[in-house]
Amino acid sequence: MPRIVRLFIVHTALGYVAAAVFVALLYWFDIVRLWSLVSASNIPVFATFLLWFFNGIVFSGAQIGIAIMGLAEAPDAPGGGKRAVTAAPAAVPAPARVSAPGARRARLAAG
Template sequence: MPELVKMYIRNVVIGFGIAGAFVAMLLWFNVMNLWSLVSTSDAGLLAVFLLWFMHGIVFAGVQFAWAVMAMADKNGGPRGGTPVEHQFQPVRVRAEAPTQQQRQLRRR
């Protein structure tokens, strides 16, 4: 298996683990009366699963993005490419009022 795929799977598992801990803390501390709502509902397990799954998607994406950005070379600056220097110059644009004939054409 390619190294990038291994890294992706590893970070997705870490992200879903963090999401599980996050949802467990939400339920443990009863944030917004969530534990009471989930424990008294007949669809409480589905709600907890969806809460964990959706947070898992977000945390897995963040975890993988952090891992990729952490791979950057910390000693040097940008690698490759030539720096582009822009010099903006003002450009004069003439603004003319429309003629009487142009105004009449617009009204039609």
């Protein structure tokens, strides 16, 4: 199996395990009375499955993202340092037509 496929499978599984722990903690501490709501429902298994599944998508996506970003190689040359100073571009005036003060007010009053 290619290394990248194994990486995806392992980190997806880790994300779903984290989602299971998260759902268990939500139920254990009865956050926003979620356990009370689900336990009183007529389909608690389905509700728990959906909560776990959709949280698993989020957690596994984040876990895969962290794993992929961790694969980056360190740069060969040391980074940082001082950059060369560049001169800022000179401001160039732009021509604009300006009417006399109060002319707009007179146009609005006449219109």
